[in-house]
Amino acid sequence: MMYMLENNILDIQNNSIILKYNILQHFKKEHLDNYFIKKFGLKDKPFVFHMAGETKENKIKYSTEYFNLI
DSSP states (O other): HHHHHHHHHHHHHHHOOOOOTTTEEEEHHHHHHOOOOOOTOSSOOOOOOOOOTHHHHHHHHHHHHHHHHH
């Protein structure tokens, strides 16, 4: 992706935008309090919460906590 942006492959620079970290996604619950940037209509939390590598039990627990932040 970075190569495409740097070299403007398929005119990507005029057909995309780069968002700062923690607008679309975050990796830790603590980031919501300290780093979450409310833009693009977002009010309470980013769109995506990554849980790669977590156990099934933790994924269910964290997903429930995340959902309840609405």
